[in-house]
Amino acid sequence: MLTPVAQYVRMSTVQQPLSISIQMAAISAYAQKHGMEVVRTYSDEGRSGLKIDGRDGMRTLLRDVLAVPRRFDKVLVFDVSRWGRYLDVDESAYYEYHCRKHGVAVIYVAEHFTAEMTPFDSLLKQLKRTMAAEYSRELGAKCRSGQVETVKRGFATGQLPCLGYRRQSVSQGGDPGKLLGPHERKPMATDRVRWVLGPPEEVATVQKIFREYADGVNLATIARRLKAAKVRSHNGSPVTVDMIKKLVRSSVVLGTFSWGHRSKRRRTSTGIPALPQPATNTHMVDPIIDPDTWASVQQRIAAARKWFEFGYDDELLLNRLREVLARHPDLSYSKFARYGLPQPATYIRHFGSVTAAYVAAGRDDPTERVRRPRQALSSCIGKRFTSDVFDLVAPHAESCRLERRLNLVCLDGAEVKVRVAKACRTRASQPYWFVDHLERTEKVGRWLLILCLNHDTPTGNEFVLLPPNEHTKFSGRLTTKVLERFAPYRIGDAETLRQRLLQVCTSPDGGRQLALDL
Structure with a gap:
C-alpha cells in the first residue's frame, strides 16, 4: 500500500514557468521510488523565499499540519532553498521543527542528507540553509547595484506617483x-x-x-x-x-x-x-x-511630522495659527481642520480658549461679535438658574429647600419647578421660546417658573410663573399669543419675582388661592 504524502513547491518569479514542473517531476520520481503517493500539493508561485508573508501555500501547510485527522505524515520538498531562503536560518529550522513536532517529517528529495537527525545530517542541513540565505544576500546586493547604476544613467525604477x-x-x-x-x-x-x-x-x-x-x-x-x-x-x-x-x-x-x-x-x-x-x-x-512652493510644502510636512512625534507645544501651535491668520484674517475655529490646524480643543487645552489663542497669535479682534451684558437670573443653564432662584428667596422665607437634581425649589408648603426657555425664531422670523424635556405629568400642586431668555424683543428677558392649573395645559412652546394669554403670570424683574414667590410660600393653602386671584 502506498504511503500518502504532501508536496510543497515554490518559484520566486513568474518568469520561471518550468520551475514548478521540474520540482513536481523530481518529487513524483522520489515518491514512486519509495512507495509514496502525493495526495496534497501546496504551491507558492511568484513568491520570494525571504519571508513567509504572502506565501499562502506555506501558511496553509503549517495550519494543516495541526489538523486531526491528517491525510499525510510526510511533506516532500525539492531542496532547502524551495522551503525558503530566510536570512535568519533559525526561521527556516523553526518551520521545519513545527512540522516535525506535530508528526510530519519534511524530506528534501534533491539533497544528499536524509530525514534522519544524525549529527552529519543536521550540520549539512544547517550549512545548506546558510548557503541559501547567503545566495539571497549576494543576489540582492548585485540587483541593488544594478538599480543604482540604472538610476544614475537617467532611468527610473519603482512605482509612479498617482498623477502627472x-x-x-x-x-x-x-x-x-x-x-x-x-x-x-x-x-x-x-x-x-x-x-x-x-x-x-x-x-x-x-x-x-x-x-x-x-x-x-x-x-x-x-x-x-x-x-x-x-x-x-x-x-x-x-x-x-x-x-x-x-x-x-x-x-x-x-x-x-x-x-x-x-x-x-x-x-x-x-x-x-x-x-x-x-x-x-x-x-x-x-x-x-x-x-519656493516645494519648500513651503516640505516645511509644512516637517511641522506635521514634529507634531506627530513630539506632540504639540505652545510655540508650534501659535506659529501655525499665525501662518493661517496671515492668509485668512477672518478665520473661525470651525475652519481649523480645513487649513490643517489642530482641533480647537487643542488650543483650548493649551491657552484656555480659542479667543486667548487668537490674542496670543496677534489678532486684534478675536471675537468679532458684541457680547450682551449678563442680566440678573439669566443663566442659560437650568441648574444654575435654579440656584439663583433659591438664593433670591431663601433669606426671606421661613423654610426653603433646594433639590438640584430635580430643578426644584421647595418653599414652605409649595413646590416650584424651575425651567429655562430657549429663544428661537420661526422661518418667518417670528420669536418664540421653547422649554426642552418638559414633563407632561407634573406633580399636582406644583408651580412652574420659566425664564424666557433675552430675545431682543419687548417681551424678552422676563419670567413666567404658572400655577398648577395652567402649566398642566402648557405644551412647552411660548409664542407671543400664548404670552398674551399668560399675561397675569408674567413677571418683568427679579424683585417682583421674589415678592410673587414669597406670596406663594406664605399662602396657607400652598398658593392655590393666589392662583385663583391671578
Missing part, C-alpha cells in the same frame, strides 16, 4: 519606445524605463495640489475636491489621501528622481547595508513645481 507622470520604454540604443500602461512590462529584457510628463491636465492638477497644500488646505479636503471633480490616477483608480501624501513628498516634481530611501518602519531587514545616500538623477524629466 507616465512610464516610457527606452531601447538599448537609447531610442524612446511606447508608453507603458498600468502593470505593463517593457517589450525587451534589455530595454530600460524612464518617466515622462503625463497629460497637461494632470500636470496642472499636480501644480494645484501643491499650491493648495502650501496655502494650508489639508490633504483630506484636497482628496474630496479631486473626488468631486472625478479626477482619476494614472491607473484609473480614485485619488486617495495616501496617494496625495506620497505625491507631495516625491522630489521628482522638482526634476530630481531619487531612489534608495530606507523606511524607518520597515519590519524586516534585507541583510544588505543601507545606501550611504540615495541614488539620484536630474536629467530624466522636467520640473513642474517651483522651488
Whole structure:
C-alpha cells in the first residue's frame, strides 16, 4: 500500500514557468521510488523565499499540519532553498521543527542528507540553509547595484506617483519606445524605463495640489475636491489621501528622481547595508513645481511630522495659527481642520480658549461679535438658574429647600419647578421660546417658573410663573399669543419675582388661592 504524502513547491518569479514542473517531476520520481503517493500539493508561485508573508501555500501547510485527522505524515520538498531562503536560518529550522513536532517529517528529495537527525545530517542541513540565505544576500546586493547604476544613467525604477507622470520604454540604443500602461512590462529584457510628463491636465492638477497644500488646505479636503471633480490616477483608480501624501513628498516634481530611501518602519531587514545616500538623477524629466512652493510644502510636512512625534507645544501651535491668520484674517475655529490646524480643543487645552489663542497669535479682534451684558437670573443653564432662584428667596422665607437634581425649589408648603426657555425664531422670523424635556405629568400642586431668555424683543428677558392649573395645559412652546394669554403670570424683574414667590410660600393653602386671584 502506498504511503500518502504532501508536496510543497515554490518559484520566486513568474518568469520561471518550468520551475514548478521540474520540482513536481523530481518529487513524483522520489515518491514512486519509495512507495509514496502525493495526495496534497501546496504551491507558492511568484513568491520570494525571504519571508513567509504572502506565501499562502506555506501558511496553509503549517495550519494543516495541526489538523486531526491528517491525510499525510510526510511533506516532500525539492531542496532547502524551495522551503525558503530566510536570512535568519533559525526561521527556516523553526518551520521545519513545527512540522516535525506535530508528526510530519519534511524530506528534501534533491539533497544528499536524509530525514534522519544524525549529527552529519543536521550540520549539512544547517550549512545548506546558510548557503541559501547567503545566495539571497549576494543576489540582492548585485540587483541593488544594478538599480543604482540604472538610476544614475537617467532611468527610473519603482512605482509612479498617482498623477502627472507616465512610464516610457527606452531601447538599448537609447531610442524612446511606447508608453507603458498600468502593470505593463517593457517589450525587451534589455530595454530600460524612464518617466515622462503625463497629460497637461494632470500636470496642472499636480501644480494645484501643491499650491493648495502650501496655502494650508489639508490633504483630506484636497482628496474630496479631486473626488468631486472625478479626477482619476494614472491607473484609473480614485485619488486617495495616501496617494496625495506620497505625491507631495516625491522630489521628482522638482526634476530630481531619487531612489534608495530606507523606511524607518520597515519590519524586516534585507541583510544588505543601507545606501550611504540615495541614488539620484536630474536629467530624466522636467520640473513642474517651483522651488519656493516645494519648500513651503516640505516645511509644512516637517511641522506635521514634529507634531506627530513630539506632540504639540505652545510655540508650534501659535506659529501655525499665525501662518493661517496671515492668509485668512477672518478665520473661525470651525475652519481649523480645513487649513490643517489642530482641533480647537487643542488650543483650548493649551491657552484656555480659542479667543486667548487668537490674542496670543496677534489678532486684534478675536471675537468679532458684541457680547450682551449678563442680566440678573439669566443663566442659560437650568441648574444654575435654579440656584439663583433659591438664593433670591431663601433669606426671606421661613423654610426653603433646594433639590438640584430635580430643578426644584421647595418653599414652605409649595413646590416650584424651575425651567429655562430657549429663544428661537420661526422661518418667518417670528420669536418664540421653547422649554426642552418638559414633563407632561407634573406633580399636582406644583408651580412652574420659566425664564424666557433675552430675545431682543419687548417681551424678552422676563419670567413666567404658572400655577398648577395652567402649566398642566402648557405644551412647552411660548409664542407671543400664548404670552398674551399668560399675561397675569408674567413677571418683568427679579424683585417682583421674589415678592410673587414669597406670596406663594406664605399662602396657607400652598398658593392655590393666589392662583385663583391671578
